[in-house]
Amino acid sequence: MRFFRSPKSSRLFILGLDGSPLPLMRRLIEDGDLPNLGRVFETGSPVEMNSSLPDVSAVAWTSINTGKNPAKHGIYGFVDRKPGTYSIEVMTAAHVRAKTLWELVSDAGRCAVAVNVPLSFPPQQINGVVISDFLAPSLNKAVHPTVLLPKLESIGYRIDTDPWVARQSLDAFLEDFKRTAEKRAEAVLYLMETQAWDLFMVVFMETDRLHHFMWQYMEENDPTYAPKFRNAYRLIDQLAGRIIARLRDDDELIVMSDHGFTTLKREVYLNVWLEQEGYLSFTPGSEKGLETMNGRTKAFSLDPGRIYANMAGREPSGTVHPEACSDLIDELAAKLRGLRDPDSGEPIVRDLFRPGEIYFGPLRDRAPDLLVLPCDGYDIKGTFDSSTFTGRGKLVGMHKYDNATFLVRGRDLTVEHASVHDVLPTACKLLDLECPDGVDGRPIVTGSDAR
Numbered sequence: 001m002r003f004f005r006s007p008k009s010s011r012l013f014i015l016g017l018d019g020s021p022l023p024l025m026r027r028l029i030e031d032g033d034l035p036n037l038g039r040v041f042e043t044g045s046p047v048e049m050n051s052s053l054p055d056v057s058a059v060a061w062t063s064i065n066t067g068k069n070p071a072k073h074g075i076y077g078f079v080d081r082k083p084g085t086y087s088i089e090v091m092t093a094a095h096v097r098a099k100t101l102w103e104l105v106s107d108a109g110r111c112a113v114a115v116n117v118p119l120s121f122p123p124q125q126i127n128g129v130v131i132s133d134f135l136a137p138s139l140n141k142a143v144h145p146t147v148l149l150p151k152l153e154s155i156g157y158r159i160d161t162d163p164w165v166a167r168q169s170l171d172a173f174l175e176d177f178k179r180t181a182e183k184r185a186e187a188v189l190y191l192m193e194t195q196a197w198d199l200f201m202v203v204f205m206e207t208d209r210l211h212h213f214m215w216q217y218m219e220e221n222d223p224t225y226a227p228k229f230r231n232a233y234r235l236i237d238q239l240a241g242r243i244i245a246r247l248r249d250d251d252e253l254i255v256m257s258d259h260g261f262t263t264l265k266r267e268v269y270l271n272v273w274l275e276q277e278g279y280l281s282f283t284p285g286s287e288k289g290l291e292t293m294n295g296r297t298k299a300f301s302l303d304p305g306r307i308y309a310n311m312a313g314r315e316p317s318g319t320v321h322p323e324a325c326s327d328l329i330d331e332l333a334a335k336l337r338g339l340r341d342p343d344s345g346e347p348i349v350r351d352l353f354r355p356g357e358i359y360f361g362p363l364r365d366r367a368p369d370l371l372v373l374p375c376d377g378y379d380i381k382g383t384f385d386s387s388t389f390t391g392r393g394k395l396v397g398m399h400k401y402d403n404a405t406f407l408v409r410g411r412d413l414t415v416e417h418a419s420v421h422d423v424l425p426t427a428c429k430l431l432d433l434e435c436p437d438g439v440d441g442r443p444i445v446t447g448s449d450a451r
Contacts, residue, residue: 012252012430015240016117016203018057019211021260022048022405033230036241040255046407049418051259053358053371054304055401057208058091060258060420061118066098067424067439071361073098075119076368077303086290086316088302092135093119097363099436101424102126102199108433110198113191116159116184117203118258129195131187134160134205157187161206166213167394170225173213177232181206185239192246199431202243204236211261215397219263252430253409258420260400265377266341267393268348269386270301276389277335288384295319298328304399305372305380307332329354329370336372342390350375360440376400411445418444 025046029038052059052070054077062075070076074097079088096119102112106126113129114120121132123144131152136142136159143149158180166173181204188202210232217225240255247253271288274280281296282288290300297310298320309325312318320328339348355367374380379398406418408426415422421441428435429443 010252010430010432011197011248011250012199012254012427013243013247014199014201014254014256014427015243016061016201017207017236017255017257017405018118018203018205019208019259019261019399020257020405021400021403022046022257023403024261025405028230028233031230033234034237036237036244037255040244040253040409041407043410044407045412046255046405047413047416047418048260048402049256049404049406049420049422051399051401051404052420053353053373053401054306055259055399056304057118057205057258060404061203062096063420064256064258064423065100065102065117065119066096067421067436067441068098069359069361069421069440071355071359071364071367072438072440074363074366076366077306079302080366081290081302084316086293088290090135091119092121093124093132094122098438100124101427102128102130102201104428104433104436105199105431110431110433111196112199113195113197113201115188115191115200115202116205117201118205128197128199129191131157132159133203151190152187155183155186155190157183161209163209163212166209170213170228173209174228174232177206177210178235181235181239185242188243189246192243199427204239207233207236207257211397212395213397215261216263217396254423254427254430255405255407255409256423257405260403261397262376262400264379264392264396264398265344265346266390267379267381267395268339268374268390269381269383269388270305270307270372271382271384272386272389273339274299274301274307279332290384293317299332299369301382302368303380303382305374306368306382307370307372309369311369325369332370336370341378346377347375348378349373361438373401408445413444414446415444 028034052063058078059075062073066073075091082089102114105112111128115131116133118133121135123130123132130144132142161176161180165176214229218229279299281294283292283294286292299309301307309320309328310318311320333352336349351373353371359367372380422444425435425439425441425443
């Protein structure tokens with residue numbers, strides 16, 4: 001099916017490579033691994049981009065898609081507490097409290113396509129197409145309009161790679177990576193030809209999965225898996241090349257990621273530390289979790305690095321008087337700044353933020369009381385089931401806040417370092433679309449007629 005589009009409309013294609021840092025992209029381009037993306041990079045002025053706080057994809061892409069910080073769009077992590085309870089719920093598009101770019105385009109009477117963008121499930125009913133992200137339980141619940149479902153099924157479209165495969169076999173994961181990326185690109189090419197789109201946005205989550213399970217091998221030039229890591233990127237470049245070849249010369253193109261990556265040295269389990277320090281306590285004999293915390297609990301943590309005071313009047317069984325919360329957070333912050341790797345002695349915490357320092361908007365009451373930004377290599381976890389303060393699992397790569405990628409083909413940028421909040425205002429400018437009020441970024445391309 002096709003949708004009406006004015007022939008005078010500007011068109012914008014956004015190619016998202018989840019978690020691909022600019023330093024890595026430059027290195028692979030210099031080494032000749034990314035010839036197609038390399039040609040695009042030569043035309044513009046790519047810059048590093050700061051991610052969201054925290055720098056997880058659910059928060060980062062929602063900040064990108066809305067141009068707003070979590071206190072305005074409402075997403076502080078992949079999971080959050082149900083209001084007034086200690087129960088946890090997964091965040092979806094239904095929880096986002098700001099219009100996304102594809103909704104803005106649709107509201108303007110133009111056609112938008114969004115494929116695999118995090119927190120696009122359930123798919124919004126827009127003028128155009130939404131194929132949801134990995135939160136969708138099945139493909140038949142991930143597609144709007146549903147008339148496209150038979151075609152996607154015939155292609156063999158896959159919502160996501162299988163992380164459990166990677167935990168069993170990296171070689172099997174790489175085959176899964178290849179199949180998933182190829183099917184995603186096939187669907188994108190089909191939609192580019194059959195939809196009269198003004199905005200087309202696709203995110204390849206496959207790169208993020210690759211980094212989590214293979215980044216260290218690439219960094220350390222592992223003789224077996226470093227070449228295979230590069231081969232995976234060569235495939236992404238080939239697929240990107242096919243997509244870019246379908247664009248018109250006057251189409252705008254953004255290539256970007258939502259956060260960077262670095263080698264994971266240790267996972268850090270904040271709830272274990274809080275329990276060891278006497279701030280967190282559970283009902284004896286129960287399985288540890290938010291719902292089994294007892295009356296001695298003063299603070300608890302959720303992924304990634306979100307610390308909440310167990311505040312009376314806010315939490316169901318809060319024990320800390322609101323007037324005492326500030327002192328409690330100060331006390332926790334002082335101790336956290338002193339955390340060291342028990343083996344190497346390296347510092348674990350890079351910075352700490354109170355909500356009033358980084359969040360601005362009507363939903364700030366949902367924010368953590370303290371956010372921990374770790375030093376590179378220390379992945380802050382909110383698990384309750386570890387018996388040790390630090391550990392390491394199958395993951396060898398972790399997110400990094402400050403070296404994501406942002407590039408606009410054929411255009412100079414007005415900043416040396418971008419923010420995820422700048423993406424939507426910039427996209428609106430490229431689309432000749434009115435930017436909504438209340439965004440936290442600004443357009444960062446040169447004038448609308450400059451190329």
